[in-house]
Amino acid sequence: MSLSDRQLWDVRYRQGAYAERLWGSAYFQQCMSEITAQQAGARALDVACGRGRNSIYAAQQGYVVDAVDVSPTALAQAAQQALRAGVTVNWCCQNVQDSEGVSAWRPQREYDLIVMFRFVAPSLLPALVRHLAVGGQLLVEEHMQWSGPEAVSGPSNPSFRVAPSALRQALLKNAEFLEIIEEFEGIVEEPDGSQAALSRIWVQRQK
Numbered sequence: 181m182s183l184s185d186r187q188l189w190d191v192r193y194r195q196g197a198y199a200e201r202l203w204g205s206a207y208f209q210q211c212m213s214e215i216t217a218q219q220a221g222a223r224a225l226d227v228a229c230g231r232g233r234n235s236i237y238a239a240q241q242g243y244v245v246d247a248v249d250v251s252p253t254a255l256a257q258a259a260q261q262a263l264r265a266g267v268t269v270n271w272c273c274q275n276v277q278d279s280e281g282v283s284a285w286r287p288q289r290e291y292d293l294i295v296m297f298r299f300v301a302p303s304l305l306p307a308l309v310r311h312l313a314v315g316g317q318l319l320v321e322e323h324m325q326w327s328g329p330e331a332v333s334g335p336s337n338p339s340f341r342v343a344p345s346a347l348r349q350a351l352l353k354n355a356e357f358l359e360i361i362e363e364f365e366g367i368v369e370e371p372d373g374s375q376a377a378l379s380r381i382w383v384q385r386q387k
């Protein structure tokens with residue numbers, strides 16, 4: 181990603197992008213209710229956290245959270261929201277993918293939980309699962325390319341959407357140590373009433 185892209189995201193956040201996203205994603209909350217109780221000090225990573233809705237939610241569930249995003253403005257807004265919510269998150273300004281969609285960035289430690297929501301970077305997934313602790317879980321949710329008759333919300337540029345099956349394909353080479361807990365591809369109603377075409381995958385590291 182070039183500097184101008186970083187600036188682009190900063191402008192979007194200064195203009196109020198995602199200001200309405202104050203709560204953890206409904207899907208994340210639904211999964212969390214099924215994720216077994218974590219030991220004190222369990223670690224979570226939120227990749228491309230934006231205004232930190234999921235980072236803050238994970239911290240509220242007792243995780244020690246690292247959250248990375250390319251936009252300093254988003255992180256400043258996220259930090260303010262975390263303060264209001266009374267939780268601590270380790271915010272980190274980090275470019276995790278270059279302009280060709282190649283992800284050279286790697287997490288610095290292992291995590292019990294990694295989430296990546298609404299940021300299209302399938303090439304990052306193999307590295308992310310290698311930074312899961314044994315038993316650790318990865319949740320990914322992306323807008324998906326959609327050819328059905330429904331009008332779907334989200335990016336109009338298909339390159340900001342994953343192709344059907346792309347998340348599973350990206351994880352195939354790690355299949356020997358992963359269990360797929362849940363997969364979904366289809367239409368979901370968003371909190372604003374629009375319809376989104378989403379691809380989701382939830383996996384757990386076995387060994």
Ligand SMILES: C[S@@+](CC[C@H](N)C(=O)[O-])C[C@H]1O[C@@H](n2cnc3c(N)ncnc32)[C@H](O)[C@@H]1O
Nearest residue numbers: 181189228229230249250251275276277297298
């Ligand atoms: C659609 S927002 C999703 C934010 C958050 N995950 C959520 O679900 O609310 C996409 C985020 O990706 C971040 N982003 C875009 N390119 C990035 C990159 N190369 N490295 C890190 N973050 C990036 C943007 O700053 C933005 O916050």
